[in-house]
Amino acid sequence: MANHKSSEKRARQTIKKTIRNRFYRTRLKNITRAVREAALANDSEAAAAALKVANKKIHEMVSRGFLKKQTASRKVSRLALLVNKIGA
Template sequence: MPNKKSAKKRVLVTERNRIYNRFWKTRCKNAVKKLLEAVASKDLDLATKRLNEAQGVLDKAVVKGVVHRNTAARRKSNMAAKVKALSA
């Protein structure tokens, strides 16, 4: 347990941030999973739609500071490659 007032405040802020970050990370993972399901079912239209949604979610997570921009760029690149392979 924290002894100082500032340490007690930091515990509260850290917990709030942890929950916020968990929400966004889960949202990113779910968007990617939905895209992978669409790719597995070989539905190009649905995969393209889900790709746009997943990229938007990742971009928002970057703006909010939950995910690093290079991590998001790498994930978006991998997803786009899978959709492109599906269309070929």
């Protein structure tokens, strides 16, 4: 257990950050799963709509500091490739 004021504060901050990161990690998995499931079902309209939502939400995570810009771009790019495959 923390003994100093600064380490107590750091412990509190770590708990908050852990909860926040868990929320964003779960949301990211759910968003990408929605796109993948629509793509696997060969539903191009639903996949395109899910991709549009995913693009917005993933880039929001960048602005909040959860993801790096390049990581977000890579994730969106891979999802877009998946959606474009079923459209072709």
